[in-house]
Amino acid sequence: MEKKIAVYICTGCGIGDALDIDALSKVAKSEFKVPICKTDGQLCGPEGVALIKQDIESEGVNTVVIAGCSARVNFDVFKFGPDNIVERINLREQVIWCHTADDEDTQMLAEDYMRMGLVKQKNMYVPEPYQVESFSRNILVVGGGLTGLTAAVESAKAGYSTILVEKDAELGGYVGKMYKQVPMKPPYTDLEENCIPNLVKAAEDAGVKIYKSATVENTAGAPGMFDVTIKQGDSTVQERVGAIVLATGAKPYEADKLGHLGFGKFPNVITQSMFEEMATAGKLEASKVAFIQCAGSRDQEHLPYCSAACCIESIKQALYVKEKNAEANVYVYYKDIRSNGQYEHFYMKAQQEGVVFVKGDVTEITEEDGKLTIEADDKTMGTTSLADEFDYVVLANGMVPTAALGDLVEEEPAADEAAAASDEPKASTPPVIKANLLNLAYRQGPELPALKYGFPDSHYICFPYETRRTGIYAAGVVRAPMDMLSAVEDGAGAAMKAVQCVEATEMGQAVHPRSGDMSFPEFNMNRCTQCKRCTEECPFGAINEDEKGNPLPNPSRCRRCGTCMGACPERIISFKNYSVPMVGNMVKTIEMPEEDEEKPRILIFACENDAIPALDMAGINRLQYNAWVRIIPLRCLGSLNLVWINDAMGGGFDGVLLMGCKHGDDYQCHFMKGSELAEIRLSKISETLDRLGLESERVRATTVNIMDYDKIPAMLDEFAADLEELGPNPMKDFA
Amino acid sequence: MEQKNVFSEPVKYDLTFAREIFRLENGSYIKQCMNCGMCAISCATRDVMDYSPRQLFNLIKLGKKEEVLTSNTFWSCTSCCTCKARCPRGIPIIDVMHDLKKYAIDHGYTNYPQAAFYKAFWNEMSVRGRMFEGGMTARYFLIRGLDEILKAMDMKDVGIDMLKHGRMPLLPPKKIRGLGGLKKIISKAQELDRKEAR
Ligand code: SF4
Ligand code: SF4
Ligand code: SF4
Ligand code: SF4
Numbered sequence: 001m002e003k004k005i006a007v008y009i010c011t012g013c014g015i016g017d018a019l020d021i022d023a024l025s026k027v028a029k030s031e032f033k034v035p036i037c038k039t040d041g042q043l044c045g046p047e048g049v050a051l052i053k054q055d056i057e058s059e060g061v062n063t064v065v066i067a068g069c070s071a072r073v074n075f076d077v078f079k080f081g082p083d084n085i086v087e088r089i090n091l092r093e094q095v096i097w098c099h100t101a102d103d104e105d106t107q108m109l110a111e112d113y114m115r116m117g118l119v120k121q122k123n124m125y126v127p128e129p130y131q132v133e134s135f136s137r138n139i140l141v142v143g144g145g146l147t148g149l150t151a152a153v154e155s156a157k158a159g160y161s162t163i164l165v166e167k168d169a170e171l172g173g174y175v176g177k178m179y180k181q182v183p184m185k186p187p188y189t190d191l192e193e194n195c196i197p198n199l200v201k202a203a204e205d206a207g208v209k210i211y212k213s214a215t216v217e218n219t220a221g222a223p224g225m226f227d228v229t230i231k232q233g234d235s236t237v238q239e240r241v242g243a244i245v246l247a248t249g250a251k252p253y254e255a256d257k258l259g260h261l262g263f264g265k266f267p268n269v270i271t272q273s274m275f276e277e278m279a280t281a282g283k284l285e286a287s288k289v290a291f292i293q294c295a296g297s298r299d300q301e302h303l304p305y306c307s308a309a310c311c312i313e314s315i316k317q318a319l320y321v322k323e324k325n326a327e328a329n330v331y332v333y334y335k336d337i338r339s340n341g342q343y344e345h346f347y348m349k350a351q352q353e354g355v356v357f358v359k360g361d362v363t364e365i366t367e368e369d370g371k372l373t374i375e376a377d378d379k380t381m382g383t384t385s386l387a388d389e390f391d392y393v394v395l396a397n398g399m400v401p402t403a404a405l406g407d408l409v410e411e412e413p414a415a416d417e418a419a420a421a422s423d424e425p426k427a428s429t430p431p432v433i434k435a436n437l438l439n440l441a442y443r444q445g446p447e448l449p450a451l452k453y454g455f456p457d458s459h460y461i462c463f464p465y466e467t468r469r470t471g472i473y474a475a476g477v478v479r480a481p482m483d484m485l486s487a488v489e490d491g492a493g494a495a496m497k498a499v500q501c502v503e504a505t506e507m508g509q510a511v512h513p514r515s516g517d518m519s520f521p522e523f524n525m526n527r528c529t530q531c532k533r534c535t536e537e538c539p540f541g542a543i544n545e546d547e548k549g550n551p552l553p554n555p556s557r558c559r560r561c562g563t564c565m566g567a568c569p570e571r572i573i574s575f576k577n578y579s580v581p582m583v584g585n586m587v588k589t590i591e592m593p594e595e596d597e598e599k600p601r602i603l604i605f606a607c608e609n610d611a612i613p614a615l616d617m618a619g620i621n622r623l624q625y626n627a628w629v630r631i632i633p634l635r636c637l638g639s640l641n642l643v644w645i646n647d648a649m650g651g652g653f654d655g656v657l658l659m660g661c662k663h664g665d666d667y668q669c670h671f672m673k674g675s676e677l678a679e680i681r682l683s684k685i686s687e688t689l690d691r692l693g694l695e696s697e698r699v700r701a702t703t704v705n706i707m708d709y710d711k712i713p714a715m716l717d718e719f720a721a722d723l724e725e726l727g728p729n730p731m732k733d734f735a
Numbered sequence: 736m737e738q739k740n741v742f743s744e745p746v747k748y749d750l751t752f753a754r755e756i757f758r759l760e761n762g763s764y765i766k767q768c769m770n771c772g773m774c775a776i777s778c779a780t781r782d783v784m785d786y787s788p789r790q791l792f793n794l795i796k797l798g799k800k801e802e803v804l805t806s807n808t809f810w811s812c813t814s815c816c817t818c819k820a821r822c823p824r825g826i827p828i829i830d831v832m833h834d835l836k837k838y839a840i841d842h843g844y845t846n847y848p849q850a851a852f853y854k855a856f857w858n859e860m861s862v863r864g865r866m867f868e869g870g871m872t873a874r875y876f877l878i879r880g881l882d883e884i885l886k887a888m889d890m891k892d893v894g895i896d897m898l899k900h901g902r903m904p905l906l907p908p909k910k911i912r913g914l915g916g917l918k919k920i921i922s923k924a925q926e927l928d929r930k931e932a933r
Contacts (some may be wrong), residue, residue, distance in 0.1 A: 329750055337769065347822070351766045354757075356750065356796055359770050378746065380793045381768055387748040 003085075005121065006036035006051060006061040007114075010043035010068030015091050018101035019110050027114045034118065036061060044074045056080055063121050065400055067091050067114060082241070082518075085577075088235070089117035093619035094631060105599070107211050107628035112630055113242075115589040127519040127575070129508020130555040131256055132224035138163060138683035139498045140228055140241040141208075142216055143402075144400030144436060145173020146484060147476025148247035149199040152497075155245070156206035159500055163209045165230055171203070173249050175484065179279035182316050184327045186430060211237070219244070219439035222542075222554040223471030224505035231305040242496035242505060243471045245664040246436050246448065246456070247491060250399035250477040254305055261295055261395055262365035268372060269365060271394045272313055279320050282694040284430055286328060286391040289321050290374055292362050297398035304451055308399035308481035311338045313573070314396045315346055331357045333362050333376055343483065360385060365393060400476045404454020406435040409445045428676075429536075430468065439471065444541035448474065452665060459670060463512050465494040468672060470511060470540050470557045473497045480655055510560045513609065513670045514635070520555040521564055524572040532563035534573060537674040539638070561671035562639025565678040565691055566681070571643060580641045583632060587644055589647045590630050590653040595732045600654040600723060602716070604631045605640055609670040610661035610706050617709035617725055623711040626720050628654075637661075638674025638699075642685055649694055652732035655723045657716075658682065658701040668705055675703065696716040697728050748800030756795050760931065768792045772829055774818035781812045783806045788818055788828050791835075804842065809835040810849035837859040851878040861921065869904045882905030 007358050008029040011021055028034040036055060040048045043066060055061040061087045066078055070261070071414040076337045079088055091110055099106040137160055141152045144166030154163040156162040158693045164171075175181065176196040183190055203210065223243055230237045255271045256265045262269035270278075278284050279433035291314040299415055311334070318330045341346040344628035351357065360376035361386070378385035400528045409432040432445030433454055434524065440446050451457035456467045458476045464480075465473040475494030501511050510517040514609035534551050535543040542557035543564065561719060565573040571580045593599040606612050618625065634640060648656050661676030663666040669675045679701045686696035748865035756762045768789055775787035785806040786794060794803050819828045840850055859867060872917040876884050897903040911917065 347769070348767055351769075352763070354766060356748070357769070358748070375745075380790060381746055381797070384745040385748060385797070386745055455835065 001062065002322060003063045003116075003121075003125070004059070004061050004549050005034050005063045005065060006038070006055050006059070007034050007067065007118070008043055008048070009037070009039045010041075010048070010066070010091075012042040012044075013037050013069065013096075014101075015068065015096055016041070018096040019091065019107065020107055023107065024110055027111050027120065028065075031115070032118045034065075043068050045075045049077060050180060051702050052078075052080065056084060056169045063087070065117055065121055066688065067117065069093065070619075072613065072616055073139070078358050081579060083126060085121060085126060086122040087117050087124065089113050089615075093596070093616040097187050097619035097622055098625050100624070100625045103627070104186070108599075109627055112590045114585045114590070116630070116632070119585045119589045120582055122576040123579055123585060127303075127517075127577060129518040130520050131220070131508055132505060132556050134238040134240065135224045135506060136226075136532070137161070137502050138239070138241040139224070139243050139245065139495070139502065140165065140239065140375045141247060141461055141495075142246045143173065143247035143249055143476075143478070144171040144210070144212070144504065145247065145249045146175040147186055147478075147487045147491040147494075148173070148245070149196070149203055149340065151245045151247055151475055151495040152208045153199065153202045153206055154230055154492045154495040154732065155498060156203070156208050156714065157233055158495070160499060160502065160673045162206075163211070163230075163241065164203065165211045165214050167213065167215050169213045171200050171210070171212065171265050174252075174273070176480065176562040177273075177280065177356050178276055179320065180316070182312050182343070183346055183359070184485055184488070186342075188345040191323070191654060198494065200624065205278060207729045209592050212656045215436070216438055218441055223501050223511075225556065226471065230539045242502035243440070243469040244473070245494045245498050245617045246403075246404040246437060246467070246472055246474045247476045248478045248496070250401045251405065253307075253398040253400055255295075255395060257302060258395055258397060261292060261362060261368070261391065262372070263395060266365065266372060266393075267420070268367070268391065269395065271395050271397045272310065272317065275317050275394045276391070277435050279317070284320060288329045289318070289392045289394065290331040290333060290372070290387065290390050291394045291396060292374075293332065293337075293396045295395035295397045297396075298335060302401065303398050303453070305481065306338060307396075308340070308486075309339065309477070309483045310396035310398055312343045312393065312483055313345060315339065315343075315350045315355070318350050318535075319353060322350075322353045322355065326353075330388075331374075332357045333360055333374065334358070335361070340483065340486075342485065358385065358387075370597075381447060399477055399481055401450060401453075401481075402437060403450065403456055403474075403478050404433060406433045406447075408433055438472070440541075442469070442541045443535060443544045448472065449541075457672065459567070461673065462670065465490070465497045466512055468540055469543065469557060471498075471501050471505070473501075493683075504557050510558070511557075514560045517560045519560060519575040519577050520558050521553060521560075521562070521573045521575055523551060524555060524574075525550060526596075527570050527572045529570055531569060533567040535679055537638075537673070538564050539671055544549045549556065553672050559671060561636040561674060562634070563671060563677060565640045565676055566639040566677070568641075571641060578635060578639070581641060582640075583634070583644055584647050586632055587653075588651060590651075592732065595728045600628050600720070600728065601652070602626070602655045602720065602723065603639065603648045605644070605652045605656070606627050606631055606635045606659040606704075607637050607661060607669075607675065608635055610668065611704045612708045614659075614704050614709040614712060620713045621709065623710065625718045628720060629657075629716060636669070636674035637678035638669075638671055640678045642681055645682075645685060645699055649689065649698070649729065650731055651691075652729050654720060654726075654732075655717055656699045658699075659704045660701065662703045662705065675701075693730060697722065698726065698729070746797050748796065752798040752800045752803075753795050754836070756835075759831075759838060760928075761827055761834050764824075765792045765795060766830060767824045767826055769824055771823060772820050773823060774826075777817045778813050779817060780813055784808045784811045786844075790833075803835075804839050804844040805846070807847060808832075809839070810847045812819040822905065826931050841929065846881060848875075848883070851875055854878060861918070862910075863908065864917050865908045866916050867907040868897075870907055871903065 025037050027359045028037045065087045067089035070090045070093040139155045139160045139162050141148045141164045144164050152162045152164045180191040181194050182203045217231040218229040226241045228239045297307040304606050321328045321330050360378040361381050362376045366374040372393050373388040376385050430449035432449050435447050446455035458464050458467050467474050473494040475490040491616050504511050508518050540559050544556050546552045663676035722726040786808050791808045809832040814829045855871050859871040
C-alpha cells in the first residue's frame with residue numbers, strides 16, 4: 001500500500017497563538033515534502049473532521065497526521081477506520097501548555113515534534129490481525145467451589161459453552177460443607193442458608209459441562225486454542241477452549257503446626273472447619289466457646305499475610321453458638337477484627353448478640369477436666385487476662401492458596417559456562433510452583449508464576465484477574481485471601497475477563513492493557529542467534545522454543561508490550577507499527593543545536609501507561625518545565641532497546657531519561673517486568689558509556705506514577721542542572 | 736496515656752456484672768464498642784480519669800464491679816459530647832456515663848464530691864424548678880460534712896467576687912409557674928425508670 005500523507009495542524013486551544021504555524025507547516029511541506037498540509041481552527045469540531053474525511057475520500061489520503069491535542073483525548077473523534085494510519089502530534093499538553101508562548105525554544109520543540117511524528121508514520125504500517133486456527137470460544141473453569149461455580153454460571157449465562165472441572169466427587173468446595181453462610185445481601189447481619197445447592201442447580205440449568213473427580217493433566221496452546229487434557233478416573237478427555245478461569249481455592253493452614261495454641265494437645269481445641277463439621281452434623285453443644293483469630297495468619301513463622309475471611313467466619317460461628325443457646329458465653333480473641341466493607345454490620349450484630357471481643361494475644365491454653373482456660377496478653381487492659389471453663393477453643397487457622405502447594409520449579413542451570421560466570425545483572429525469575437492445577441505445557445513452567453506467598457502474580461490494582469499467562473484468569477481465594485462476597489465478585493469478574501479474551505482473540509486483538517491493539521511481534525528469523533533473551537524476558541510466557549531452539553511466538557498469548565523487541569540484541573523483532581528503526585529514526589530526526597548555541601537536548605523515553613499521562617497532566621495543570629526535553633512515548637519501558645541510547649548519545653544528546661512505573665514487589669508496571677528490565681539493561685551500558693568518555697550519569701531511569709505529575713518540573717530541572725554541570729556531550733560536534 | 740492505671744494483677748473475664756450493666760437504659764450500647772480508642776483520645780478530661788471510656792467498658796466485661804463503681808471516670812465526664820460525636824460505633828457515651836452515675840448512686844457508691852453535687856443540684860432544682868446557688872452550696876456541704884466546709888473557705892474570695900458581680904443572689908428566686916406539673920413529669924419519669932429497671 002502506497003502511503004498518501006496529509007498533515008493537519010489544529011490552531012485551536014491557543015496553539016495558533018503560541019506557535020508560528022507557518023513555520024511549522026514549512027517543516028512538513030518543505031523538509032518532508034508532505035503533499036497535503038492544512039490548518040484548522042478547531043480540528044475536533046464537525047468541520048475539522050469533515051475536512052479530514054473528505055481528503056481521505058477524494059484525495060486518497062491514508063495516513064493522517066494530526067498536530068494538536070494529546071492522543072489520550074479525542075481518540076474517538078479522530079478515528080478513520082482500520083485501513084488508515086492516524087498519528088497524533090501532541091502540541092497542546094506537551095508543548096504550549098507547559099512552555100512559554102511565542103518563544104524560540106517552544107517553537108523548536110514543536111518543530112521537532114512535527115519531524116518526529118512524520119518520521120514515525122514513515123515506519124508505521126497497518127497491522128493485520130493474527131488469526132487463531134480452529135479457534136474455540138469455550139471457557140474452562142478449573143475448580144467447582146463458590147468462585148468456580150459462580151464463574152461457570154456467569155460465563156454460561158453470557159452465552160459461552162462452559163466446562164467445569166472439579167477434583168472432588170461433589171461440587172461446592174469448602175463453602176459447600178458449611179452449615180450456614182455469612183450474609184451476602186443487605187442488611188448483612190443475618191446468617192444465611194448455604195448457597196451452593198442453588199448454584200449447582202444454576203450451573204446444571206445453564207448447561208455447564210461438568211467433570212467431577214477430575215483434574216487437568218495438561219494445558220497446551222494459547223488463548224483461543226488451549227488444548228486441555230482432563231483426567232477423570234482412568235480415562236482422559238481432550239477439550240479445546242478459548243480461555244481459562246482458575247478457581248481452585250485454598251486449603252486451611254495446617255493446624256498441626258499450631259501446637260502452641262493447644263492443637264493436637266487438647267481434643268477440644270479445634271479448627272474452624274472442624275467446628276463447621278460439628279455444626280452441620282447438628283452436634284454443636286456448648287455453653288462457653290472461644291475463637292482465636294489469626295491462628296497462623298499474620299505471623300512471620302506461619303502465614304505472614306492476613307487470610308481475610310477468618311474474622312467473619314469466626315463471627316458467623318460465634319453466632320451459631322448463640323443461635324443454639326442465647327445464654328452461651330462466646331469470646332473472640334483478636335489482633336484486629338477485619339470485617340471488611342459491609343461485614344462491619346455483621347461484626348456489630350455479633351456484639352449485640354453478646355459475643356465478647358477481646359483484643360489480645362493468646363499466650364497460653366491449658367486444660368482441666370476437659371475445660372479449657374485461656375491466658376492472654378490483654379491489649380486494652382495492659383495486663384494478663386484469663387478466661388476459663390471453655391467447652392471449645394476454635395482456631396481461625398487461615399488459608400493457603402492451592403497454587404502454593406507444591407515444589408518450587410528449580411531454575412535451570414545456565415546453559416553455557418560463559419553465562420554462568422558472568423555476573424551481569426539479570427531480571428529476577430518469578431517463582432513457579434508445581435501445584436498440579438493446570439500443568440501448562442509452557443517453556444516457562446507448568447503453573448502461573450507467583451509474586452509472593454504462592455499467590456499467582458497479577459497487576460493487583462488495575463487488572464487483578466489477569467495473571468502472567470494471557471487467557472488464564474485467577475479468581476477467588478487462589479488469587480488472594482478474601483471473603484465470600486469478594487469471591488463471588490471475583491468469579492463473575494474473571495468470567496467476564498475470559499469472555500473478553502475470547503472475543504478479542506477472535507478479532508486478533510490484544511487483551512488488557514493494550515486492548516484493541518492488532519499488532520504483534522514479528523521475528524526476522526534468519527538473523528536470530530538463539531540467544532533466548534526474548535523467550536526468557538517475555539513477562540507473559542508468550543514465546544516457546546521449537547525443536548531447533550528457535551523462538552516460537554504464540555501471538556495470541558502476547559500482550560504486545562514490546563519487551564521482546566527491547567531485549568533482542570539482533571534487533572530482529574518488530575511490530576507493524578512499532579519497531580526499533582522507528583524509534584531510532586525519531587531520535588535521529590531531532591535537530592541538534594551546535595554546542596555554542598547553548599541549547600542542550602534531553603531525550604525522554606516515557607512509558608505510555610503512567611509517565612505519558614503524568615506528563616499530560618503536568619500540561620493540563622499548566623506546570624512549566626524545561627524546553628530542552630524531547631519526549632518519545634514507549635509502549636512499556638521494557639521495549640527500550642539499548643541501541644536507542646547509543647543513537648541518542650552518538651547524536652549529541654546531553655542526557656537521556658527513562659520514565660517508567662515502579663518495580664519491585666509492589667510494582668505498578670502494566671507489563672509486570674518492563675521497567676525493571678529497562679533498568680537492568682541500562683546498568684549494562686553504563687560501563688560502555690564510561691569507556692566512550694561519556695559519564696554514565698547522563699543516562700538515568702526514574703519512576704513516575706500518574707499522581708507524580710506535579711513533581712515533573714523539578715525532576716527535569718534537577719536533571720538539566722546535573723547535565724549542565726557535566727558540560728555538553730563531547731560527541732555533539734561529531735554528530 | 737491509654738495505658739495508665741492498668742492492672743498489675745491478671746484479670747479474669749466474668750460476664751455476670753456486665754449483663755446487669757447491659758440492662759441499663761443505654762447499657763447495651765457498651766457491647767458495640769470496638770476498642771478503637773477514639774473516645775480516649777477525644778476526651779477532654781481523660782487526664783484526670785482513672786480509666787478511659789473504653790477501658791471502663793472493658794472492665795465491665797471483665798466483671799470488675801468494684802473497680803468500675805469506685806472509679807472516677809464517669810464522675811469526671813463533663814458531658815462535653817466529643818466522644819459521643821466521634822464514636823464510630825455510635826455509642827452515646829455520655830448517656831452511658833449518666834446511667835453509670837445513677838447506678839453508682841443507687842448502689843451506694845457516693846464517695847465522690849461529684850455525687851454529692853449531683854444530689855444537691857437535683858434536690859435544689861426539684862424544690863423550685865430553678866437553681867439557687869446559695870441553697871445548692873448549703874446542701875452540698877451538708878452532704879459532704881465539716882471537712883469540706885473548711886476546705887471551701889479557701890474559695891471564699893471567689894464567692895465574694897461572685898456576690899459583688901451579682902452572680903450569686905442572697906435570696907432564693909421565685910418558684911417557676913406550674914411547679915406541680917413539673918413534679919408530675921418527674922415522678923412519671925421515675926416510675927418509668929423503675930419499671931424499666933425491672
Ligand atoms: S481475617 Fe482476621 S483472623 Fe484472619 S488473618 Fe485476617 S485479621 Fe487474622
Ligand atoms: S515480550 Fe511482550 S510483545 Fe514480546 S511476545 Fe512477550 S508479551 Fe508479546
Ligand atoms: S532475542 Fe532475538 S536473537 Fe535472541 S532468540 Fe530472541 S529473536 Fe533470536
Ligand atoms: S470511640 Fe466508641 S467504639 Fe471506639 S473505643 Fe470509644 S466507645 Fe469504643
